[in-house]
Amino acid sequence: MPTMTAAAARAAAKTEYDAYLAACPSRRLLDRVSDKWVSLVLVALGDGPHRYSELARRLAGVSQKMLTQTLRTLERDGLVDRTVTAAVPVRVDYSLTPLGRSLLPVIREVKIWAEQHMDSVEAARARYDSEQS
Incomplete structure (x- = not known):
């Protein structure tokens, strides 16, 4: 060949x-x-539509700039829908598209795996660090 x-x-x-x-x-x-904020936004939206402020409260530590950038890139990639409702003030909701929903089970499982195995990872890091010093 x-x-x-x-x-x-x-x-x-x-x-x-x-x-x-x-x-x-x-x-x-x-x-x-594989970005942490993308993963967390997708999992959060797996529970249903959320407003920007709800996402900001749920994702402790995310800056306004990072959350805005993350939502925009997810919208551009077709994973998230942004719905604007005319009201005073204007209401903006974010939700998963069918494409975003198709990714949700994989991302959700990675999040769960990380939460369930964090103690083992911390122990491995401690062992590695003690062997290196």
Whole structure:
């Protein structure tokens, strides 16, 4: 089997996504969904639509700038819908799209795994750090 040229590899990556290839756009998506704020926003919206202020309260430690950026990128990627309701003041709700809902079980399980295994990870870190010093 002949070796693919770089141009051929890029062309193949466009039709067959392979995150192992440097030029594959799925890498950017993996980078996005592995972000802690993205994961937490998606899981929070899994409970149903939320207003911006509700999300800000639920996600302790997120800055206004980071939450805004996260919601905008999720909306751009088609994972979150932003619904504006004319009222005084204007009401803005965020909810998962069907595409976002399809990602929810995976992200929710990663969050649960992290919560359930944090003690083991902390113990491993302590062992590693003591062995290194």
